[in-house]
Amino acid sequence: MRISIKGKVLKTAFIDTLPIFAAYLILGMGFGVLMSDAGYPPYFVFLMSAFIFAGSMQFVAVSLLAAKVMPVTALLMTFLVNARHIFYGLSLLERYQGTGRIKPYLIFGLTDETYSLVCSQPTAANDNRATYYFMVTLLNHLYWIAGGVIGSILGSVLPFNSKGIEFSMTALFTVIFLEQWKQTKDHAPALIGIAATVASRIVFGLEHFLIVAMAIIAVGLLLLLHLRKEEEHLA
Amino acid sequence: MPDTHDLILFAVIAAGTAATRFLPFLLFPAGRRKPRWLLRLSNVLPAAAIAMLVVYCLKDVYFSLPQGFLPELISLAVVFLLHLWKRQSLLSIGGGTICYMILLQQVF
Numbered sequence: 001m002r003i004s005i006k007g008k009v010l011k012t013a014f015i016d017t018l019p020i021f022a023a024y025l026i027l028g029m030g031f032g033v034l035m036s037d038a039g040y041p042p043y044f045v046f047l048m049s050a051f052i053f054a055g056s057m058q059f060v061a062v063s064l065l066a067a068k069v070m071p072v073t074a075l076l077m078t079f080l081v082n083a084r085h086i087f088y089g090l091s092l093l094e095r096y097q098g099t100g101r102i103k104p105y106l107i108f109g110l111t112d113e114t115y116s117l118v119c120s121q122p123t124a125a126n127d128n129r130a131t132y133y134f135m136v137t138l139l140n141h142l143y144w145i146a147g148g149v150i151g152s153i154l155g156s157v158l159p160f161n162s163k164g165i166e167f168s169m170t171a172l173f174t175v176i177f178l179e180q181w182k183q184t185k186d187h188a189p190a191l192i193g194i195a196a197t198v199a200s201r202i203v204f205g206l207e208h209f210l211i212v213a214m215a216i217i218a219v220g221l222l223l224l225l226h227l228r229k230e231e232e233h234l235a
Numbered sequence: 236m237p238d239t240h241d242l243i244l245f246a247v248i249a250a251g252t253a254a255t256r257f258l259p260f261l262l263f264p265a266g267r268r269k270p271r272w273l274l275r276l277s278n279v280l281p282a283a284a285i286a287m288l289v290v291y292c293l294k295d296v297y298f299s300l301p302q303g304f305l306p307e308l309i310s311l312a313v314v315f316l317l318h319l320w321k322r323q324s325l326l327s328i329g330g331g332t333i334c335y336m337i338l339l340q341q342v343f
Contacts, residue, residue: 019328044237044245051249061248068240071247078251084287085252089259090273091280097265110256112288119281167335170292170307171314171328177285178318189279193286201294210291217283225275 009128013135019168020113021143026165027055028147029154034062036152049148053109053141057081083211088115095119099130109137111144113172120176192220302343310335 028049035045052058060081064074088110095118096106117136121129181190196216200209237245263269297303314331321327 015325018325019332022332040237040241044241048245048249052245052252054252057248057252061244064248065241065244069244071243074244074247075251078248079255082252082255084284085255086259087280087284087287089256090263091277091284093259093263093265093269093277094274096260103260107256107260108253116285116288119285161340162336164306164336164339165332167307167310168328168332170289171310171331171335173285173288173292174311174314174331175318175324175327177289178315179324180282180285184282186279187282189282190286193283194290196283197287197290201290206294209294210287213287213290217287221276221279221283222272225272225279 005128006131009131010135013132013139016117017113017136017139017143019172020117020140023166023168023172024055024113024140024143025147025150026162028144029151031055031058031062032148032151032153033155034059035148036155038062038066040065040152042149042152045148045152046145049145050141053144054082054111055144080211084112084214085110087214087217088112088119091119095121095129096133099133102130102134106133106137109141111140113169114140116173116176120179188224189221192224193217196220306335306338306343309338 031049032042032045035048036042048058048061052061057078060077061074064077069077089107092110092115096103099106114137118133121132177190181187197209197213200212200216203209204212263273293307296307310331313334314327317330318324318327
């Protein structure tokens, strides 16, 4: 009985992660190819994909390795590129509560894509919740490692032209955005998210806009909550 | 072959990445009561964070040439319409992605 429930959760997790499977495999291969071109063996690619497990950071890492930067520079760069993870953690404090001994692994494997699936699940507690989170995290982790290792062994030989497949991430986030939009009447947070990110992309350019956007979102949301609280008091 | 410096950088990046993921959970451990503002914030944060991710994915579009934004715009419209029509996540994501790949490889 237990096994069949776990099997069912695994099946749901697999179907939900299919778009991520496609993108991680291809993007992971891209990383593997870059690393092998830079002269690194597959086992080092495996180590990086298994223990860093952060797509954009690993692509940045290739150039950090090539430039032989100081460790402190690499650390600062890591904080800058990965600062958005703090948002994910803050919004999952409740959901990941009571997930038991797998919790450290769930937190370790909290990528953009895993986050987007986890936060699109209903909040209501149920026994399969933790299992589902675990399966999604593990599957994504395996896709990512597999892509990297395959890419570093095979090089850039692909049986088909995969150009543009990375759009599956954009599409995944868009679908989750639409689902969240339908689930609530309160659209102010989503609109603040869009406006802040678009505005800072236009004003601050490619390099630093995400950090600025996050700051504006944090301040904007706190301000929104504060204003609503005052309205409640007045009403 | 990775040398010692490579291994040090690897360790630093892995530790730094884990630190950004664990930080919120270390600041607000499960046992302790969380401040009200934090709970309210964590209710509205996902919507804003996903919106941020959508825009982040589109960060490389530019409007000086049609190929700088049309593939993204058309494919996003396909995702929207498919999702409003059938509300099947995989169909919307797959349809939009295939549309984007065709536009990028064959049209633009």
